[in-house]
Amino acid sequence: MINIIKESFRKNQKITNSIFCHFLIQSINQLKAMNLKFNILFGVQVVLAINFVFGQSRAGDPVTLTLEECLNYAFENSDSIKNAIIDQKIAKAQVGETRSAGLPQIEGNASMSKSYMMPVQLIPAEFFDPSAPPGTFAPVQFSPTYTGSASVQWDQMIFDGSYFVGLQAASTYQELSSKAAIKTKIDVAEAVTKAYYAALVAQERIALAEENFRRLDTLLRETSIMHENGFAERIEVSRVTVERNNAKVERQKAERAIQLAFALLKFQMNMPLEQSLVLGDNLSQIEVSFNEALIDEFEYRDRIEYSQLETNKALAELELKNIQVQYLPKLNAYVNIGATMGANESSQLFDFKNAWFENGAFGASLSLPIFDGLNKSYRIQQRKLAIQKTNNSFNTLRQNIDLSIAQSRIKLQDNMEMLEASRENMGLAREVYEVSRIKYQEGVGSNIEVIDAEIAYQQAETNYYNALYDALAAQVELKKALGILLD
Numbered sequence: 001m002i003n004i005i006k007e008s009f010r011k012n013q014k015i016t017n018s019i020f021c022h023f024l025i026q027s028i029n030q031l032k033a034m035n036l037k038f039n040i041l042f043g044v045q046v047v048l049a050i051n052f053v054f055g056q057s058r059a060g061d062p063v064t065l066t067l068e069e070c071l072n073y074a075f076e077n078s079d080s081i082k083n084a085i086i087d088q089k090i091a092k093a094q095v096g097e098t099r100s101a102g103l104p105q106i107e108g109n110a111s112m113s114k115s116y117m118m119p120v121q122l123i124p125a126e127f128f129d130p131s132a133p134p135g136t137f138a139p140v141q142f143s144p145t146y147t148g149s150a151s152v153q154w155d156q157m158i159f160d161g162s163y164f165v166g167l168q169a170a171s172t173y174q175e176l177s178s179k180a181a182i183k184t185k186i187d188v189a190e191a192v193t194k195a196y197y198a199a200l201v202a203q204e205r206i207a208l209a210e211e212n213f214r215r216l217d218t219l220l221r222e223t224s225i226m227h228e229n230g231f232a233e234r235i236e237v238s239r240v241t242v243e244r245n246n247a248k249v250e251r252q253k254a255e256r257a258i259q260l261a262f263a264l265l266k267f268q269m270n271m272p273l274e275q276s277l278v279l280g281d282n283l284s285q286i287e288v289s290f291n292e293a294l295i296d297e298f299e300y301r302d303r304i305e306y307s308q309l310e311t312n313k314a315l316a317e318l319e320l321k322n323i324q325v326q327y328l329p330k331l332n333a334y335v336n337i338g339a340t341m342g343a344n345e346s347s348q349l350f351d352f353k354n355a356w357f358e359n360g361a362f363g364a365s366l367s368l369p370i371f372d373g374l375n376k377s378y379r380i381q382q383r384k385l386a387i388q389k390t391n392n393s394f395n396t397l398r399q400n401i402d403l404s405i406a407q408s409r410i411k412l413q414d415n416m417e418m419l420e421a422s423r424e425n426m427g428l429a430r431e432v433y434e435v436s437r438i439k440y441q442e443g444v445g446s447n448i449e450v451i452d453a454e455i456a457y458q459q460a461e462t463n464y465y466n467a468l469y470d471a472l473a474a475q476v477e478l479k480k481a482l483g484i485l486l487d
Helices: 002-015 018-033 040-060 067-077 079-100 161-228 234-269 292-296 304-327 375-441 447-482
Strands: 063-065 105-114 121-124 137-140 146-159 277-279 330-343 356-367
Touching: 063 067, 067 079, 067 161, 067 234, 079 161, 161 234, 161 277, 161 304, 161 447, 234 277, 234 447, 304 375, 375 447
Parallel strands: 063 277
Antiparallel strands: 105 146, 121 137, 146 330, 330 356
16 A cells, blocks of 8 residues: 555656655555555545545646657657557467467367257158067157257367468568557657647747837837837837837737747647646757767668568468468368266256266368469469559669658758748847947937847847748658658
8 A cells, every 4th residue: 555655746747846746655665664554445544535635736736748758758648659559469469369369179069969859760660569560650659758968169260371461461561560659659759749849939929029119118218208208209109119019019919929839839749738838948949950970870671661661561471371381282180979868757967977978089181272263372462562562662662761851851951041040030139129229318310220220130030930940840850751750
């Protein structure tokens, strides 16, 4: 019971008060060390209370997760991955099903019946009475009132080529299901990673929207004061008011955008949407880079799709082999033992010494195919053609992989160059804005110049974060194209 309680804490430790957990676990350990006996009912109540408290905290307390932790959460909770794991278990069970055909097959049968109307057989009357006229018959009852039988049959396959090929095919199918699970995991990792980056960028954008609004709000107050003192015209106040109102709308749009970004991330992770989530990483910790050596070291087998196609080819070859071995004979052996019973009285039903008569046999059966109308020959032709199609698919897949790598590589390089240019433009736009604002405050610049610089600065910021997300997404796509996304 102590271990159950501690396990309940361990599973929920991420999203609860760690000091409280530590204190209670220490208390449990102390009680255990003092050899105090836990009452079972008390233990159950503690576990239920813990789960209730943790259930409340799951929905209310924020959970801080890094990208790696989000991926692990998705791997554990994604329905797609769960179904892929179930498929693996199904494949494993199918291997056992195929293997069972080669094990002894033992079957028992038993029956018992009572004839309430005895069947009658007609026998020539002269068998019983030599003086009976020829052509006459006498009714005779041969069957006893009670009849029964019991038997056990043991069948054992000695040789069947299809069985041994089936074992290989079942194991290969299990391998294919494992690769399908990896493919699902890669797709989930791509979706979660992109959604996580989108949420990070959305956080930065809402901070920028707030900063832009504060700048324009400050500029509006300063312009209003200058207008009251006769140093600015009314139209200048109106221009700044328009831009301030636009900035307010943009801030509201950014707030809604971050809600959508987090909802998408939770959806990709299969996390409850009502769960409060805090991102443990920030954009400054994430590096966008391109390593040419990764492309030089790439092999087609690094891509799970290529590996899946290899396994599919192996299955097609096993299907061909399965048809070919059907030309071989099949050999089976059997042993059976049983007993039959006949009695006219119910008291004799279990008189195993006098009313039951044993029987038994053993033997073997050999099946040799001679001619099937060329059925197997045509099936072999079909399988050979299917293997040719699979070989052609290898060429197509290699070309698709090469193209996806080239596209992802160019896309990442373009986005990295755009990111660098956008970063520089954002710095320049900020410098222009600061200079324009100072000139306006000193009376040597115009209000329009400040507003134009503000708009240019906002656009530069937007372009920078767009370029940053595009570069991060392109980096994820290149890793997926190279088959190293899960590394």
